[in-house]
Amino acid sequence: MLIKCAVGWEEFFDNEIKKPYFKQLLKNIDREYKSKICYPKKTDIFRLFTLIEPKNIKVVIIGQDPYHGPSQANGLAFSVNNGIKNPPSLVNIFHELKKDLEIDHYDSGNLDHWSKNGVFLYNTIGSVVTKTPLSHKNIGWTTFSQNLIIYLNEIRDDIIYVLWGNYAKQYSKYIFNKDNIIKGAHPSPFSYSLFKDQQFFLKINYLLLKNKKKIIDWKM
Known part of the structure; x- marks a missing residue:
């Protein structure tokens, strides 16, 4: 499989591709x-790595695995x-x-724009069998994701x-700066009662400003 990536990922992939687990x-x-x-x-499994360079990542949002329905997954988490x-x-x-920032994004679920503005939407398991x-939890993705988080x-x-x-x-154990971690429930309907009203987007922007970074443009 040919892996395409944006400038800056060469070191990471050059190292991983030599390892038996990645092969x-x-x-x-x-x-x-x-x-x-x-x-x-x-062709979309590693598409996220073509949209953003490591030096431009401001926020990593970690998902589980891709949507498992027809035509849903596009290589970016959520x-x-x-x-x-x-x-x-x-x-x-x-x-x-919408509640946090008064931004209405309902017309499009395509989040490529977020990636291009510094949000790395990463599924720790990069592929899935329909329904x-x-x-694909046990085919090698776990090691790849651990190595990626450590590298970043x-x-x-x-x-x-x-x-x-x-x-x-x-994956919090692979993150060195614990002050830069925002945790919460999953946005699934099963846990939405715990996910809602936690002001995640406000918290992200607050930490960006605290770290002297420009906030994310979350609009379409």
């Missing part, structure tokens, strides 16, 4: 995509392409964005990490 991960992906219906499109109905978790995220959440922490100490849900919170 096996790519083989596992090839096998799964040949034998099953998987999401996102194979995002869908234009013209696709917003999944419930994304609708709930937009509810909070089967966590189906080694090259940057000013990135804000947003951990929604217990799965994402597991």
Whole structure:
């Protein structure tokens, strides 16, 4: 599999691609995509890495694995392409964005713009079998994600990490600067009662300003 990435990711991928686990991960992906219906499109698995350079990351929002319905996943956590109905978790995220910052994003669930403005929307499991959440949990993604979070922490100490849900919170142990962690419940309808009214977007912008960074343009 040819992995395309923006300038600045070469060091990370050059190191990972030499490791046995990563070679096996790519083989596992090839096998799964040949034998099953998987999401996102194979060409979109690493698409996030083409949209933003490491030096431009301000916020990392950690998701679990891609949407597992047809045409939903597009390589960015929580995002869908234009013209696709917003999944419930994304609708709930937009509810909070509206309450926090008076920004209405409901017309489009495409979050490419967020990435280009410094938000790294990362699923720690980068692929999934249709209608089967966590189906690719054990094919190598966990090691890749651990190494990625550690790498980002080694090259940057000013990135804000947003951990929604217990799965994402597991990655807090790889984040060196605990003051830059924002934790909360997952935006899924099952836990929305705990997710809502936590002012996540206000907290993100507050920490950015505290770290002398420009706030994110969360508009479309």
